[in-house]
Amino acid sequence: MSPLDLIVRNGTVVTASGTTRCDVGVLGGRVVALGEALGSAAEVIDASGLLVLPGGVDTHCHVEEPQADGTVHEESFVSASRSAFSGGTTTIICFTPQFRGEGILEQHRRNRERAACGMIDHGFHQIITDPTPLVMEEELPQVIADGVGSLKAFLTYDPLHLTDAQFLEVLVAARRHGLMVHVHCENHDAVAWRQAAFLAEGHTRPRYHALSRPVVVEREATGRAIALAELVKQPIQVFHVSCAEVAEEIVRAQARGLHVWGETCPQYVTLTAADMDRPGFEGAKFMCSPPPRDAVDHEGVWAMIRRGVLDVASSDHCGFSYDGDRGKAKNGRDASFDQVPNGIPGLAARLPILFSEGVSKGRITLEQFVALVSTNPARIAGLAGRKGCIAVGADADLVLWDANKRVTMTNVLMNHAIDYTPYEGMAVTGWPICTIARGVVVMRDGVVTAQPGSGRWLERRHVNPGPML
Numbered sequence: 400m401s402p403l404d405l406i407v408r409n410g411t412v413v414t415a416s417g418t419t420r421c422d423v424g425v426l427g428g429r430v431v432a433l434g435e436a437l438g439s440a441a442e443v444i445d446a447s448g449l450l451v452l453p454g455g456v457d458t459h460c461h462v463e464e465p466q467a468d469g470t471v472h473e474e475s476f477v478s479a480s481r482s483a484f485s486g487g488t489t490t491i492i493c494f495t496p497q498f499r500g501e502g503i504l505e506q507h508r509r510n511r512e513r514a515a516c517g518m519i520d521h522g523f524h525q526i527i528t529d530p531t532p533l534v535m536e537e538e539l540p541q542v543i544a545d546g547v548g549s550l551k552a553f554l555t556y557d558p559l560h561l562t563d564a565q566f567l568e569v570l571v572a573a574r575r576h577g578l579m580v581h582v583h584c585e586n587h588d589a590v591a592w593r594q595a596a597f598l599a600e601g602h603t604r605p606r607y608h609a610l611s612r613p614v615v616v617e618r619e620a621t622g623r624a625i626a627l628a629e630l631v632k633q634p635i636q637v638f639h640v641s642c643a644e645v646a647e648e649i650v651r652a653q654a655r656g657l658h659v660w661g662e663t664c665p666q667y668v669t670l671t672a673a674d675m676d677r678p679g680f681e682g683a684k685f686m687c688s689p690p691p692r693d694a695v696d697h698e699g700v701w702a703m704i705r706r707g708v709l710d711v712a713s714s715d716h717c718g719f720s721y722d723g724d725r726g727k728a729k730n731g732r733d734a735s736f737d738q739v740p741n742g743i744p745g746l747a748a749r750l751p752i753l754f755s756e757g758v759s760k761g762r763i764t765l766e767q768f769v770a771l772v773s774t775n776p777a778r779i780a781g782l783a784g785r786k787g788c789i790a791v792g793a794d795a796d797l798v799l800w801d802a803n804k805r806v807t808m809t810n811v812l813m814n815h816a817i818d819y820t821p822y823e824g825m826a827v828t829g830w831p832i833c834t835i836a837r838g839v840v841v842m843r844d845g846v847v848t849a850q851p852g853s854g855r856w857l858e859r860r861h862v863n864p865g866p867m868l
């Protein structure tokens with residue numbers, strides 16, 4: 400065999416299907432050999448005492464995303480790449496917005512340009528908020544031809560949410576083109592009704608964000624999304640499932656043989672609605688939708704992860720700072736809860752939290768962890784075999800992981816452009832020591848060395864696993 404570019408030696412290789420002691424040989428950015436005595440290489444990394452994991456795949460990140468109010472998320476593709484590599488993630492799937500009354504081509508082109516400045520391999524979900532014939536019949540095929548393999552539909556938020564009729568149109572288009580559909584499930588009218596009632600009574604504090612979005616509005620929208628997907632026979636993934644009661648809707652769908660999957664996020668196994676009750680305006684730092692629930696729900700989410708019902712954990716990383724022009728406090732620290740941008744940052748925190756709360760605390764196995772944060776998201780994104788695995792022919796995206804390292808999380812460690820982390824002060828066991836993207840060391844001991852512009856566009860095709868039964 401010709402000399403390799405890189406050999407990662409003496410590590411314990413973990414994949415979704417098993418754990419083994421072997422070396423990993425890399426040539427031309429891909430894994431070309433797994434075994435022992437792999438010969439010589441230009442670079443050898445000793446991974447003694449470390450786990451060797453496939454790079455994290457985060458299929459739900461809001462990065463440098465233009466907003467309807469004309470602002471853009473503060474996290475750029477460059478800063479997001481830095482943060483992702485710091486936390487052991489090597490692939491991200493972000494979003495291209497559509498604003499009502501507008502097409503999607505120009506936003507897609509600009510998003511490609513922005514993302515090309517970053518260092519991380521990336522793809523997009525195309526958000527549809529206004530499924531006009533022009534968009535669905537003429538423009539959508541063009542972004543699909545460029546490698547967009549999935550759509551995102553919101554059943555809540557002004558001005559993003561779709562009516563049921565519009566959602567059906569999105570599902571039908573996805574089926575026709577072989578796309579995956581990811582859905583934010585909360586009942587828009589019910590949330591609006593709750594919000595109006597609280598505001599009329601003068602309740603404006605962040606805690607009313609959680610109270611205006613109770614489990615029932617998430618459960619109802621999840622059940623409805625599944626029913627409409629069943630009608631069209633279109634697979635869907637329900638985004639950011641916050642608790643077992645909602646996941647039960649997915650259990651029932653899967654029992655009927657439907658292609659319905661569930662994603663959850665670190666915030667639903669760590670944060671609670673009580674965090675929004677913190678003094679001053681601090682509660683705004685924990686405001687995301689659906690809102691974090693409580694400690695009992697954390698265990699419910701873990702149980703659904705163990706059962707494979709929630710088989711993906713993404714960050715839902717959202718690039719809003721606390722202070723600053725575009726931050727959560729931009730309308731003032733006494734702004735009412737409905738004026739605060741939703742979403743929290745979590746790109747770098749995702750793997751450490753899920754490893755620590757999951758593997759270190761004995762809730763899931765190492766292999767389940769790898770499946771949850773890397774292999775399953777890669778599969779659902781249409782990237783199986785290329786991302787999310789350590790296998791001959793796959794991209795050499797690797798993370799060297801110290802399973803015993805104890806770290807107290809701080810915002811500095813997140814290495815992002817956001818001025819806070821909701822996980823400040825949280826102790827975790829397990830931390831990425833070195834991240835390798837397509838055979839190149841991009842992070843070592845928290846220092847990111849990747850060059851801006853090195854991230855690749857991931858053409859995603861054949862994402863839809865086929866019609867439902």
Ligand code: URP
Pocket residue numbers: 461583639686687688689715717741742743
């Ligand atoms: O609160 C959240 N999750 N914000 C990000 C946008 C979304 O809903 O995914």
Ligand code: ZN
Pocket residue numbers: 583638639688
């Ligand atoms: Zn959402």
Ligand code: ZN
Pocket residue numbers: 459461715
């Ligand atoms: Zn999101």
